Amino acid sequence: MLVRGAGGAARGVHVLAVTAWALVGSTGWNALLTAPGGLRERGAFEPTLEGLAPMPLARLLRAAAAGAFPAAAASPGWWRRPERFVFGPTEQEPSREARAEGRVLQPAS
Numbered sequence: 093m094l095v096r097g098a099g100g101a102a103r104g105v106h107v108l109a110v111t112a113w114a115l116v117g118s119t120g121w122n123a124l125l126t127a128p129g130g131l132r133e134r135g136a137f138e139p140t141l142e143g144l145a146p147m148p149l150a151r152l153l154r155a156a157a158a159g160a161f162p163a164a165a166a167s168p169g170w171w172r173r174p175e176r177f178v179f180g181p182t183e184q185e186p187s188r189e190a191r192a193e194g195r196v197l198q199p200a201s
Contacts, residue, residue: 112136112153116144 116137120130136153137144152162170176186196 110156112149 112135114133114135116139117133117135119132120127121133122131134147134149136147136149138147139145152165155162156165190196
C-alpha cells in the first residue's frame with residue numbers, strides 16, 4: 093500500500109499523505125476490539141522504559157520517506173497471497189451440531 097500510494101503520486105495522482113497505522117502498536121485487533129485484553133502487535137516503535145525503540149518497520153518508513161523503497165515493499169501484502177488460506181475451499185455443508193452451537197457464519201436475512 094505504501095508503494096502504491098507513492099506510485100500514484102509519481103503518476104500525477106494527488107496523494108496528500110501516506111500514514112503508518114498504529115505507530116506504537118495495537119492491542120485487541122485479533123478480536124476486533126470486542127473482548128478485553130487481546131493480542132499485542134508491535135508497531136513501528138515499541139514503548140520501553142527508556143522511550144520508543146524503533147522496530148524494523150521504522151527503518152522501512154524512514155527509507156520510504158526518503159524515496160527509497162525496499163524490494164519487499166513492492167511485493168503483494170499477505171492478504172493478497174495464496175498462502176493466506178489455512179484451509180482449502182469446501183462444498184460440504186456445516187453439520188447441524190455446528191450450526192446449533194453457532195460455529196458457522198449464518199447469511200444475513
